[in-house]
Amino acid sequence: MNTKTKGERTEGIVIAALLKMGKKILIPFGENSRYDVVVEDANGFSRIQCKTGRLHGSYISFNSCSTGNVRNFDRKNYRGQVEFFGVYCPQNDNVYLVPVMKANKTETHLVVSASNRCAPTVKLWAKNFKI
Numbered sequence: 692m693n694t695k696t697k698g699e700r701t702e703g704i705v706i707a708a709l710l711k712m713g714k715k716i717l718i719p720f721g722e723n724s725r726y727d728v729v730v731e732d733a734n735g736f737s738r739i740q741c742k743t744g745r746l747h748g749s750y751i752s753f754n755s756c757s758t759g760n761v762r763n764f765d766r767k768n769y770r771g772q773v774e775f776f777g778v779y780c781p782q783n784d785n786v787y788l789v790p791v792m793k794a795n796k797t798e799t800h801l802v803v804s805a806s807n808r809c810a811p812t813v814k815l816w817a818k819n820f821k822i
Contacts, residue, residue: 702727702741705777708786709739725757725772737774739788746782749804753778755794768796 692700706728709716717729717736726738744751755776756766769776769791776789778801787801 697743698741701743701777701779704779705739705741705786708779709777725769728777738772739775739777740769740773740791741777741779744778744780744787744801746780746803749802751778751780751783751787751801751803753799753801754797755791755799756797766797769794770796 706716706718709728709730715731717731719726719729725740727741728739730737730739742753742755744753753776756768773791775791776787776794776799778787778789779785780787783803789799789801
């Protein structure tokens with residue numbers, strides 16, 4: 692599966708999970724936004740960037756930055772541009788909503804089991820963020 696298809700699948704699954712929660716969803720027009728989905732609720736609007744997570748035993752990792760030009764490896768974090776990451780992990784078929792301010796600027800690990808053998812820079816307990 693190519694990267695574009697994988698991202699579209701993740702985005703669809705995150706949107707479905709948000710709809711199951713009864714959230715009102717807005718989708719930006721075009722592909723030039725730093726966010727994939729907007730949720731409207733009583734508190735206003737929250738921008739969400741969808742990411743595909745990878746299961747590594749006791750934790751799920753996901754890229755909490757984007758890379759612009761692959762040759763220059765220009766990493767850009769999402770702080771100030773989104774409020775949440777919507778992370779879908781295909782290996783356990785779960786979706787997690789992660790506040791961007793609790794995520795690392797480049798890669799984030801969500802702990803999904805009690806094993807403490809990984810040493811991520813930012814360690815979040817995934818059960819706290821599961822949709």
